[in-house]
Amino acid sequence: MALLAKRIEDEIGITVSIGLSCNKFLAKLASELDKPRGFAVIGQAEAVSFLRDKPVGMIRGAGAALQARLAKDGITRIGQLQDADRRELARRYGSTGLWLHQAAHAQDSRPVDPSGEMKSISSETTFNENIARYDELEKILWRQCERVSERAKAMELGGRTVTLKLKTAGFKIRTRSASLDAPTQLADRIFRTAREALRREADGTSFRLLGAGLSNICMAGECDPDDLVDKGAGKRAKAEHAMDKLRAKFGGEAVAKGRGLGRAKHDQLSPNRRGT
Numbered sequence: 375m376a377l378l379a380k381r382i383e384d385e386i387g388i389t390v391s392i393g394l395s396c397n398k399f400l401a402k403l404a405s406e407l408d409k410p411r412g413f414a415v416i417g418q419a420e421a422v423s424f425l426r427d428k429p430v431g432m433i434r435g436a437g438a439a440l441q442a443r444l445a446k447d448g449i450t451r452i453g454q455l456q457d458a459d460r461r462e463l464a465r466r467y468g469s470t471g472l473w474l475h476q477a478a479h480a481q482d483s484r485p486v487d488p489s490g491e492m493k494s495i496s497s498e499t500t501f502n503e504n505i506a507r508y509d510e511l512e513k514i515l516w517r518q519c520e521r522v523s524e525r526a527k528a529m530e531l532g533g534r535t536v537t538l539k540l541k542t543a544g545f546k547i548r549t550r551s552a553s554l555d556a557p558t559q560l561a562d563r564i565f566r567t568a569r570e571a572l573r574r575e576a577d578g579t580s581f582r583l584l585g586a587g588l589s590n591i592c593m594a595g596e597c598d599p600d601d602l603v604d605k606g607a608g609k610r611a612k613a614e615h616a617m618d619k620l621r622a623k624f625g626g627e628a629v630a631k632g633r634g635l636g637r638a639k640h641d642q643l644s645p646n647r648r649g650t
Contacts, residue, residue, distance in 0.1 A: 376413070379392060379411070379413075389411050392412065392413045393405030393407070393414050393415075393416070394415045396418040396421070397480070399434060403416065403432065404416045421480035422480050424480075425453075425456070426456060428451065429450060429452070430455065430474075433452065433478070434477075436477075437535070437554065438553070439555055440470070440553065443555065452478045455478035460475045467555075468556065469596055470556045470599070473596070493589060493591065494588060495522055495525050495588045495591070496537070496539070496586065497587070498583060498584065498585025499517075499585070501514075501582055501583065504580040505581055505584075506581070507576075508576040511581065511584060512569060514584050515565065516565050518585055518586040519561045522587060523559060523560060523561035523564060524561075527559055530594040531591055531593065531594060532558050532588065532592055532593070532594055532596065532597035533557055533587075533588030533589050533590050533591050533592065534553055534557040534558075534589075534592065535588065536551065536558075536587070537549055537587040537588075537589060538550045538551075538568040538572055539583070539585035539586070539587065540572075540575055540581050540583065541582050541583035541584075542579055543580040543581065548575060550571035552570070554567065556597070556599050557590070557598070558588075558597050558598050559594060559597045560597075
């Protein structure tokens with residue numbers, strides 16, 4: 375592995391950090407311990423004790439919103455999750471609580487697929503004309519989020535991290551990501567999360583490309599628990615599933631939300647869909 379890392383640096387010009395452990399979660403964590411050019415190993419026997427004094431933010435997928443929610447309940451260290459009752463965590467945080475309990479105990483049942491794991495589900499479009507107005511960008515963002523959601527549902531997958539991608543008129547790429555309390559495959563949740571980033575980025579800059587994506591991929595069964603923090607989320611989720619059924623019966627254009635209308639002028643040149 376050391377020879378491979380050196381070859382990559384010599385031939386491509388980028389550094390590589392290597393992490394070894396008994397599962398994906400720990401191996402990824404090990405790879406981040408000693409950057410750049412790091413090499414770290416977390417053994418299965420010491421994994422739980424290693425995690426004990428670490429902040430909950432070291433659990434991959436535990437973003438700022440979830441950390442704030444845990445901190446409000448007095449939980450800032452992984453050891454506190456280890457000591458907590460599994461049923462109590464499930465009562466407080468739903469499926470997210472069960473996932474936290476599992477991660478805190480260094481458990482990760484995801485298989486390693488040498489043929490390649492899907493890292494993200496995304497959709498992006500390049501405009502015929504550069505766009506700076508927020509209201510126009512918002513409509514295009516909604517359509518990209520719909521496309522991501524459609525693909526995620528078709529593959530029975532979802533994701534915990536939402537990413538907004540923008541390319542300026544000067545060809546500079548901006549990516550902004552946010553982690554959710556629980557994974558999603560719903561267009562509405564993807565859009566509402568990405569829209570917050572778009573509001574910050576739409577400062578008068580002209581853009582030529584916009585995209586949205588999901589990463590930290592998981593199975594559909596882990597997505598969109600009924601106990602979402604947003605009180606209106608349940609109703610919106612039911613409405614979206616009802617729209618999905620109508621589209622499946624009468625075609626993709628049978629029903630649409632008003633926020634997506636009027637996008638055709640700009641959303642024509644390159645509506646790319648990707649899963650990497």
